[in-house]
Amino acid sequence: MKGRNGFALVGLVALVVGACSERLAAPAPCKEPCLAAPQLVQDTIAPLDGADSSFAGYILRDHELTILVSNGLPAADDRAYVRFVPRATFIVLGSDTTTDTLAYTVDSVAFRFNLVVRDTLALGDTLYLYQLAPTVDSTVEYPEIQAGVTDPTKLLASIPIPDSVHSGILQTVLTGPDLARLQIPVADSGKLSIGLRLGGPSATGVILSGGLAANSPLWASFVTADTADTLVQHQIMSRAGFLTGTRAAAPVVPDNDHITLGGIPSSRAIFRFELPKRITDTGTVVKAKLILIPIAPINGLPHVSARVAARNALTDLGRKSPVSSILVLSDSLNFGTSDTVSLPVTTLVRSWGGTIDLPHILVVSLNEEGGSFAQPIFGSTRTPGFEPRLIVTYSLPYIFSRP
Amino acid sequence: MRRLLCLLLLFTAPASALAQSSQFGILDLGHPYRGASVTALGTGGSFASFDGTSTLNPASISSLGGLTATFSVLGEWRSWQSPDGDASLRDSRFPSFLVGGPIRKSKLVVGIGFSSYADRDYDAFRTDTVTLGGQRVAVFDSVGATGGISDIRGVVAWRPSPEWVIAVGLHLLPGSNRVRVRRAFPDTSFQSISYRSELSYNSFGVDIGVIRRVGSTLLLAASVRSDGEAKQQVDSLAVTRIDLPYTFSAAALLRPSPKIQLAVQGVYRTWSGANSDLLRMGVPGSRNSFDLSTGVEYKTHKSGDQLPLRLGLHYSRLPFSLDQGDYPDELGFSAGTGIRFARGRGAIEASLEEVFRSDNAGRKERATIVSLQVMLRP
Numbered sequence: 191m192k193g194r195n196g197f198a199l200v201g202l203v204a205l206v207v208g209a210c211s212e213r214l215a216a217p218a219p220c221k222e223p224c225l226a227a228p229q230l231v232q233d234t235i236a237p238l239d240g241a242d243s244s245f246a247g248y249i250l251r252d253h254e255l256t257i258l259v260s261n262g263l264p265a266a267d268d269r270a271y272v273r274f275v276p277r278a279t280f281i282v283l284g285s286d287t288t289t290d291t292l293a294y295t296v297d298s299v300a301f302r303f304n305l306v307v308r309d310t311l312a313l314g315d316t317l318y319l320y321q322l323a324p325t326v327d328s329t330v331e332y333p334e335i336q337a338g339v340t341d342p343t344k345l346l347a348s349i350p351i352p353d354s355v356h357s358g359i360l361q362t363v364l365t366g367p368d369l370a371r372l373q374i375p376v377a378d379s380g381k382l383s384i385g386l387r388l389g390g391p392s393a394t395g396v397i398l399s400g401g402l403a404a405n406s407p408l409w410a411s412f413v414t415a416d417t418a419d420t421l422v423q424h425q426i427m428s429r430a431g432f433l434t435g436t437r438a439a440a441p442v443v444p445d446n447d448h449i450t451l452g453g454i455p456s457s458r459a460i461f462r463f464e465l466p467k468r469i470t471d472t473g474t475v476v477k478a479k480l481i482l483i484p485i486a487p488i489n490g491l492p493h494v495s496a497r498v499a500a501r502n503a504l505t506d507l508g509r510k511s512p513v514s515s516i517l518v519l520s521d522s523l524n525f526g527t528s529d530t531v532s533l534p535v536t537t538l539v540r541s542w543g544g545t546i547d548l549p550h551i552l553v554v555s556l557n558e559e560g561g562s563f564a565q566p567i568f569g570s571t572r573t574p575g576f577e578p579r580l581i582v583t584y585s586l587p588y589i590f591s592r593p
Numbered sequence: 594m595r596r597l598l599c600l601l602l603l604f605t606a607p608a609s610a611l612a613q614s615s616q617f618g619i620l621d622l623g624h625p626y627r628g629a630s631v632t633a634l635g636t637g638g639s640f641a642s643f644d645g646t647s648t649l650n651p652a653s654i655s656s657l658g659g660l661t662a663t664f665s666v667l668g669e670w671r672s673w674q675s676p677d678g679d680a681s682l683r684d685s686r687f688p689s690f691l692v693g694g695p696i697r698k699s700k701l702v703v704g705i706g707f708s709s710y711a712d713r714d715y716d717a718f719r720t721d722t723v724t725l726g727g728q729r730v731a732v733f734d735s736v737g738a739t740g741g742i743s744d745i746r747g748v749v750a751w752r753p754s755p756e757w758v759i760a761v762g763l764h765l766l767p768g769s770n771r772v773r774v775r776r777a778f779p780d781t782s783f784q785s786i787s788y789r790s791e792l793s794y795n796s797f798g799v800d801i802g803v804i805r806r807v808g809s810t811l812l813l814a815a816s817v818r819s820d821g822e823a824k825q826q827v828d829s830l831a832v833t834r835i836d837l838p839y840t841f842s843a844a845a846l847l848r849p850s851p852k853i854q855l856a857v858q859g860v861y862r863t864w865s866g867a868n869s870d871l872l873r874m875g876v877p878g879s880r881n882s883f884d885l886s887t888g889v890e891y892k893t894h895k896s897g898d899q900l901p902l903r904l905g906l907h908y909s910r911l912p913f914s915l916d917q918g919d920y921p922d923e924l925g926f927s928a929g930t931g932i933r934f935a936r937g938r939g940a941i942e943a944s945l946e947e948v949f950r951s952d953n954a955g956r957k958e959r960a961t962i963v964s965l966q967v968m969l970r971p
Contacts, residue, residue, distance in 0.1 A: 219677065
């Protein structure tokens with residue numbers, strides 16, 4: 191063989207064979223303990239004594255993004271009020287140098303609400319609008335609203351909710367004789383507050399956007415100004431509902447013996463644990479779940495999801511502990527049952543050791559906080575038989591001393 | 594220039610390749626290297642005691658007629674059968690490298706090189722269930738390791754007379770296993786866990802060998818080797834020591850005619866010395882191993898070295914098992930040949946082996962191994 195060919199062959203062999211590297215996995219030829227694997231252990235850990243409590247006031251009354259209106263719903267019988275930005279008593283026209291004011295005549299009035307969600311199986315619901323005292327504010331309570339929304343003389347309008355509509359805009363327009371129902375005395379300076387009540391053949395509820403939401407309630411007045419100038423003669427005066435709130439017939443007041451979530455003002459729970467060093471320092475958590483046991487059936491708006499959320503506390507400042515942005519959710523609560531609620535908190539508990547080393551605290555809330563009829567009440571360490579617990583599955587350190 | 598290019602190709606090739614070595618070596622130190630070059634593998638390994646590019650007997654380096662560099666590559670196709678599942682695997686390795694040759698105007702031949710001592714490359718998986726809180730939970734485990742123990746050696750052989758060669762070799766045995774374990778769960782509410790670690794080994798060995806020419810047709814060889822005690826570290830933390838074996842070899846090569854060479858060889862390794870160390874670590878342990886081989890080389894060409902035909906077979910009792918007591922055996926059949934080029938300054942040796950391994954627990958492994966060795970005599 192010629193020398194040139196020989197050297198070429200050498201290179202070819204080195205390259206071709208060197209390129210044939212491949213790693214494939216094979217079924218393990220033997221079972222444990224022949225081929226070791228991390229050993230898993232499961233521990234059940236209770237919160238520290240007295241270190242599980244619920245606190246109210248995380249979303250203050252009338253600071254919710256939604257308002258709730260219901261009709262005898264077992265979860266909560268709610269009414270709502272809306273106070274609009276006052277409508278001016280005259281129209282101002284002006285230029286750089288002059289200002290004119292014009293009287294106007296109201297031709298029609300529209301009220302618009304954004305329906306966030308409702309029971310998808312509810313039929314024949316109607317939203318009723320009643321005029322309340324113009325000075326209604328956050329101090330108003332349920333009896334005052336209830337008195338207003340049951341007074342037929344105060345009825346402004348009713349908005350039948352089509353059965354097929356589960357979310358979106360609800361609107362009514364008052365024209366002609368109906369316009370007479372809306373009376374705003376001059377002394378009220380254009381102030382308007384309304385109360386909301388839901389009517390229907392069965393107990394149900396609706397959730398509407400509140401004054402702090404993008405689609406807040408709207409009061410629009412279509413007016414004709416007292417002028418011959420057709421360019422400014424027809425005007426629309428739109429006013430948003432800037433103050434809104436929900437009032438329950440029987441609000442749930444959190445007590446120290448139980449864990450209460452949700453409600454208005456909203457409640458959250460704080461659970462303090464002390465995980466053993468064998469878990470936080472040397473073990474690796476593969477699964478952790480927080481078990482909460484309701485002390486009574488959980489009620490809510492049927493067919494509308496409500497879930498329990500858990501977050502880590504970034505530092506322990508008691509009820510004001512800042513929480514992490516990472517949250518985990520339970521499955522949707524089963525209304526009408528006392529089913530145990532399980533929260534998959536593996537991701538959160540893994541942060542309790544290692545370099546992150548967050549305090550062993552879980553802050554639990556209702557995910558739809560301030561926007562749900564549900565207000566579950568769970569047992570605490572002070573409720574025998576209903577104690578919350580954390581079930582942690584972790585692996586023991588893997589021993590690599592085998593050859 | 595061509596020589597330079599060729600050498601460059603060889604030395605820039607990866608020093609090791611990802612691989613799956615024998616399943617029978619995954620629990621202990623790895624699958625032991627037989628110490629036979631590609632030339633010797635063609636004869637079932639039986640020529641290893643006399644072949645200058647093999648590492649079994651240091652005296653064999655005396656057969657290098659001039660400065661020689663060798664580099665070998667190995668491709669292996671294996672099928673694996675076990676009660677837990679079957680698999681087809683492929684593997685590439687670079688088991689040995691050697692530079693050596695006689696020192697002018699002396700009776701000494703020297704060489705340095707490296708070879709594999711034990712391979713422990715594998716990726717294995719299994720599905721199982723474990724009990725957690727009274728419930729059975731499915732798990733998926735995968736375990737693997739990359740690495741092994743290498744043998745870096747320096748050899749000096751002395752030929753006091755045409756009949757005798759006496760040699761001594763020194764061996765550094767460094768090694769590492771990058772071990773990984775992962776447990777995953779089909780149930781997505783569990784998060785997977787994985788661990789990685791690096792086990793490293795370090796030992797020092799010495800061997801002596803002798804080759805005796807008896808008449809014009811018979812060569813006898815023998816060697817003894819001690820590999821000392823491997824110090825094992827886990828992530829740089831000293832953990833334990835593992836006794837490495839003594840190796841005893843004896844071989845005879847007969848040349849009944851200029852065209853035919855016959856050889857028989859026996860190798861015995863005292864791996865049982867590591868048994869207590871391995872058992873203490875929770876692995877099945879080890880036993881003494883032996884390797885018996887025989888082979889023939891038939892020179893088909895007038896020049897002698899061109900396209901010889903080599904045939905051989907070997908039987909080995911392997912030292913490591915997967916279960917206590919179920920030690921595997923190995924039976925292999927091989928053939929080989931070689932070509933010379935560049936006026937004998939270059940050579941390629943090739944061998945083909947068919948190897949069967951099995952143990953008493955029903956595990957079987959069949960491997961087809963193609964080995965190539967490039968030899969340069971600049």
